[in-house]
Amino acid sequence: xxxxxxxxxxxxxxxxxxxxxxxxxxxxxxxxxxxxxxxxxxxxxxxxxxxxxxxxxxxxxxxxxxxxxxxxxxxxxxxxxxxxxxxxxxx
Ligand SMILES: [Zn+2]
Numbered sequence: 659x660x661x662x663x664x665x666x667x668x669x670x671x672x673x674x675x676x677x678x679x680x681x682x683x684x685x686x687x688x689x690x691x692x693x694x695x696x697x698x699x700x701x702x703x704x705x706x707x708x709x710x711x712x713x714x715x716x717x718x719x720x721x722x723x724x725x726x727x728x729x730x731x732x733x734x735x736x737x738x739x740x741x742x743x744x745x746x747x748x749x
Contacts, residue, residue: 672691677690678692678697678699678704680703688701688702
């Protein structure tokens with residue numbers, strides 16, 4: 659077997675790994691190497707368990723939080739009033 663950085667020193671050999679026991683469409687077990695510390699292979703639910711819980715993915719940049727919307731409105735109001743003031747001073 660060719661040694662790669664993935665297989666060389668990791669201490670985990672796919673040849674000796676436990677085999678996936680998921681039943682395939684042919685009725686036989688899958689027999690692909692199971693994911694580390696799991697009983698199934700990467701194709702049969704061995705990796706991950708779906709999306710992370712909670713809504714931590716909902717907040718990415720904070721552009722639409724109530725706080726930032728309020729800040730933008732205040733800045734717009736200040737700019738508008740200062741433009742109005744400048745116009746009245748020029749005339
Ligand atoms: Zn499998």
